[in-house]
Amino acid sequence: MATATFKIWRGDASGGEYRDYTAEFDQGMVVLDVLHHIQAEQAGDLAIRWNCKAGKCGSCSAEINGKPRLMCMTRMSTLPVDEPITIQPMQTFPIIRDLVTDVSSNFKMKRSIKKFKPRPPDTEDGAWLMDQQDVERVQEFRKCIECFLCQDVCHVLREHHMHDEFIGPRHLVYAAALEMHPLDTEDRVADLKKLHGAGYCNITKCCTKVCPEHITITDNAIIPLKERIADEFYDPVTKLFRIFQPKKK
Amino acid sequence: MAEFTTFEHDVLVIGAGGAGLRAAIEASACGCRVGLVCKSLLGKAHTVMAEGGMAAALANVDERDGWRVHFADTMRGGQYLNNWRMAELHAKEAPDRVRELESWGAVFDRTKEGRILQRNFGGHQYPRLAHVGDRTGLEMIRTLQDHGIHQGIDVHMEVTVVTLLKDGQRIAGALGYDRERGRFRLYRAGAVILATGGIGKAFKVTSNSWEYTGDGHALAYDAGADLKDMEFVQFHPTGMVWPLSVRGILVTEGVRGEGGVLRNSEGRRFMFDDIPDLYKNQTADNEEEGWRYVIGDKNARRPPELLTRDHVARCIVREIKAGRGSPHGGVYLDIGWIKEKISNAEEHIKKKLPSMHHQFKQLAGVDITREPMEVGPTTHYVMGGIDVDGDTQMSTVPGLFAAGECAAGLHGANRLGGNSLSDLVVFGKRAGEYAAKFAKEHGQPTVDQGQADDAMRDSLAPFDRAAESGAENPYEIQHTLQDLMQNNVGIVRNEEEMAAALDGIAKLRGRAKHASAHGHREYNPGWHTCVDLNNLLTVAEGVARSALERTESRGAHFREDHPEKVSDWGQWNLILRKGTDGAMQIERRRIAERPAELTTIIEEMK
Ligand SMILES: Cc1cc2nc3c(=O)[nH]c(=O)nc-3n(C[C@H](O)[C@H](O)[C@H](O)COP(=O)(O)OP(=O)(O)OC[C@H]3O[C@@H](n4cnc5c(N)ncnc54)[C@H](O)[C@@H]3O)c2cc1C
Ligand code: SF4
Ligand code: SF4
Ligand code: FES
Numbered sequence: 001m002a003t004a005t006f007k008i009w010r011g012d013a014s015g016g017e018y019r020d021y022t023a024e025f026d027q028g029m030v031v032l033d034v035l036h037h038i039q040a041e042q043a044g045d046l047a048i049r050w051n052c053k054a055g056k057c058g059s060c061s062a063e064i065n066g067k068p069r070l071m072c073m074t075r076m077s078t079l080p081v082d083e084p085i086t087i088q089p090m091q092t093f094p095i096i097r098d099l100v101t102d103v104s105s106n107f108k109m110k111r112s113i114k115k116f117k118p119r120p121p122d123t124e125d126g127a128w129l130m131d132q133q134d135v136e137r138v139q140e141f142r143k144c145i146e147c148f149l150c151q152d153v154c155h156v157l158r159e160h161h162m163h164d165e166f167i168g169p170r171h172l173v174y175a176a177a178l179e180m181h182p183l184d185t186e187d188r189v190a191d192l193k194k195l196h197g198a199g200y201c202n203i204t205k206c207c208t209k210v211c212p213e214h215i216t217i218t219d220n221a222i223i224p225l226k227e228r229i230a231d232e233f234y235d236p237v238t239k240l241f242r243i244f245q246p247k248k249k
Numbered sequence: 250m251a252e253f254t255t256f257e258h259d260v261l262v263i264g265a266g267g268a269g270l271r272a273a274i275e276a277s278a279c280g281c282r283v284g285l286v287c288k289s290l291l292g293k294a295h296t297v298m299a300e301g302g303m304a305a306a307l308a309n310v311d312e313r314d315g316w317r318v319h320f321a322d323t324m325r326g327g328q329y330l331n332n333w334r335m336a337e338l339h340a341k342e343a344p345d346r347v348r349e350l351e352s353w354g355a356v357f358d359r360t361k362e363g364r365i366l367q368r369n370f371g372g373h374q375y376p377r378l379a380h381v382g383d384r385t386g387l388e389m390i391r392t393l394q395d396h397g398i399h400q401g402i403d404v405h406m407e408v409t410v411v412t413l414l415k416d417g418q419r420i421a422g423a424l425g426y427d428r429e430r431g432r433f434r435l436y437r438a439g440a441v442i443l444a445t446g447g448i449g450k451a452f453k454v455t456s457n458s459w460e461y462t463g464d465g466h467a468l469a470y471d472a473g474a475d476l477k478d479m480e481f482v483q484f485h486p487t488g489m490v491w492p493l494s495v496r497g498i499l500v501t502e503g504v505r506g507e508g509g510v511l512r513n514s515e516g517r518r519f520m521f522d523d524i525p526d527l528y529k530n531q532t533a534d535n536e537e538e539g540w541r542y543v544i545g546d547k548n549a550r551r552p553p554e555l556l557t558r559d560h561v562a563r564c565i566v567r568e569i570k571a572g573r574g575s576p577h578g579g580v581y582l583d584i585g586w587i588k589e590k591i592s593n594a595e596e597h598i599k600k601k602l603p604s605m606h607h608q609f610k611q612l613a614g615v616d617i618t619r620e621p622m623e624v625g626p627t628t629h630y631v632m633g634g635i636d637v638d639g640d641t642q643m644s645t646v647p648g649l650f651a652a653g654e655c656a657a658g659l660h661g662a663n664r665l666g667g668n669s670l671s672d673l674v675v676f677g678k679r680a681g682e683y684a685a686k687f688a689k690e691h692g693q694p695t696v697d698q699g700q701a702d703d704a705m706r707d708s709l710a711p712f713d714r715a716a717e718s719g720a721e722n723p724y725e726i727q728h729t730l731q732d733l734m735q736n737n738v739g740i741v742r743n744e745e746e747m748a749a750a751l752d753g754i755a756k757l758r759g760r761a762k763h764a765s766a767h768g769h770r771e772y773n774p775g776w777h778t779c780v781d782l783n784n785l786l787t788v789a790e791g792v793a794r795s796a797l798e799r800t801e802s803r804g805a806h807f808r809e810d811h812p813e814k815v816s817d818w819g820q821w822n823l824i825l826r827k828g829t830d831g832a833m834q835i836e837r838r839r840i841a842e843r844p845a846e847l848t849t850i851i852e853e854m855k
Binding site: 012026027028029030033039040044045046047048049050051052053054055056057058059073075096097098100102103104107110111115116118121125126127128129130131132135138139142143144145146178181184 | 289290291292293294295297298345348351352353354356357358359362363364365366381382384387388391395396398399406429458459460491492493494495498499604607608611612613722723724725728766767768769771772773774775776
């Protein structure tokens, strides 16, 4: 057992402060374990959001020593414990209480993206045929656990608060998964430009760096979407060509 | 009295995992106003954690598969205590539900021909599990969520339901509070569907999250519904054992499906040492044949690592007790060894089991492509639950339906891996359809304000007790209960220990009356824990009582004082009901007679 000091942000929408808690931990423990001990023994009302404790649900996002991370996947052994460990809620979203933020804007953004619309089934029993190779591209995007850490770190949302104009990296990944889905027949490109503000992203790649699922958000999702937008809106030749070609094979 | 806001729905769905989402989508498609309530954010329910796959006899990998084989496998796995009608419907309808997910955007792994790929899993005769690497549950819940948000369903996130409301005999709605602000909400609804999942938090070592406090089981029980088969709790054979803080986190059966083998400290593949008679014909008797099965040789029988979970878990316990365990009290699960057989093993493992690779690397510092994992049993799933009609999913309370893990019947004494995800969509859909029908036929009920007032008063009581001298810490009561259940009603059971558990539960009930919460109602986990405690105590008592009553060993229920399977017990389900005096009553109920056609299938497949 070793001991560490945690500076945990306590408060609500009206304001708050960092409070110090000292707790013991084993080497195998993750930050969430230690917070649970603090909750059980010292601060029964410490608000934390979590579910799976295995990096699968994306509930326990917070900022640990200033870095956006999943608390359940951050091992104590990876943190310096000679200084206090700072834990604060994600800064991009409104505070509810302590480490819990109001991420509901994300659910609204998602609903504004047109849903999946498949081509008719390929076989008589209502199934589709797809190559593993072709599905892998979207499977990468579909790994997303909706932890919203990428939204938290994106400066367009974090510093410029453009929640109404820009859907953020998570939802660009979502849109990319739909657009590149081998069966999808919907067109979302105009929406992405006009409604979803894809142009606000200036490819800083901060989102990619924090993604716990290692989705290459910028290179594989955002840049190809930007290319589609450019093709459709700024390149009349490509655009004409597209009109006479089915959008996807 | 405390204030509340009222919401009106035709159908109220409690729970937004696979079962709840599918039910809500269906009820909404039937033209109902649907409310969907969940304790967490949308998309975070337990279903998101499911790894290995969903079982459906698509016959994409082995054309010999079909609903009859799937049905027979499910019944054999459940040791014939299953609701045979549910097992039949499930086997018949699962393929359509899988294809439906695909039509809503799910992207499963593919066969060479471009169809949905299926993998091997314990107790399934043929490769049957549609999957996406080892994150199938995420694929399912996201697909349903992304489809569901466009269906006009009213979603109430982070709301805990504390009681069901009744209008005479029939259901009238529910009362809950929002976790963010602690404000009460009253839902009036013509029909209510429970899809609240399981009870794992009644035990210390579990793969389940804080949500699994048996709420739906307890809500239904308190509303007068019957619970069934509560003695059958599945201990998954492979949970992580080290480091201590991750003890219980699941290691998917998919590892064994991909060729992973179990060894003891002497390096022996101990699963070959004890193969039950029911499975002798289907199980390989040497390592070479087992491997041939893994790589798809249709003439080979499956390796003993893929026997049913109850059996594998007990073999592991046997090895550990005999002193042949691993350093941290488990056994070894080795997938890295397949490099002896295939050249690109490392890549293959990372591709087929990416989240296992990540989980071990990140949490235990183990590279599973090179080193064996240390694993041991973990509380995983409850086969028992709310007793429902096989076709409609209605409970014994009119207008109250249940689907998914909180409902009983499909799995009998032991669930096969992969049969839960398919259960969720098959019976979620049915529950949605029949609840909509019920709501339309019966109209809106009347809500009795007094029931709501009582529930609000009880829920707020923990705050009033904070200043009392005997105030109790709810977390401590919860931990004591978990230890008690783990030690006395676990994998290996006997009369003495279970009687002690019942005593202990009664005492904890007394203490829970003094559980107190500090501070205010906004996102206060201490308070939430106080509220959940009563549910946990109810399900813990239900498990212990039923387990004590069943004086035989069958499926997941093993009694060292009654180690044999008793054929007469194969005729009976155990039913729990709340008596008029408030005490738990237990009763045996004979299993309905099976149609000859289904019996023939079972016999033919033996
Ligand atoms: C780690 C892991 C891996 C698994 N892998 C597989 C697999 O590969 N294949 C397979 O078939 N099965 C698997 N299972 C089992 C399967 O995932 C679950 O049984 C299934 O997902 C349960 O789904 P559900 O819809 O019944 O409930 P859940 O998905 O658990 O949803 C329950 C819902 O009810 C809500 N709720 C609960 N109580 C209340 C309340 N009081 N008020 C309001 N809302 C409430 C919760 O918030 C949640 O939304 C796995 C389970 C685990 C834990
Ligand atoms: S790359 Fe774009 S989306 Fe990602 S953080 Fe930078 S600006 Fe935001
Ligand atoms: S893309 Fe990555 S960082 Fe963003 S929400 Fe999804 S998993 Fe989290
Ligand atoms: S608790 Fe699920 S990701 Fe951390």
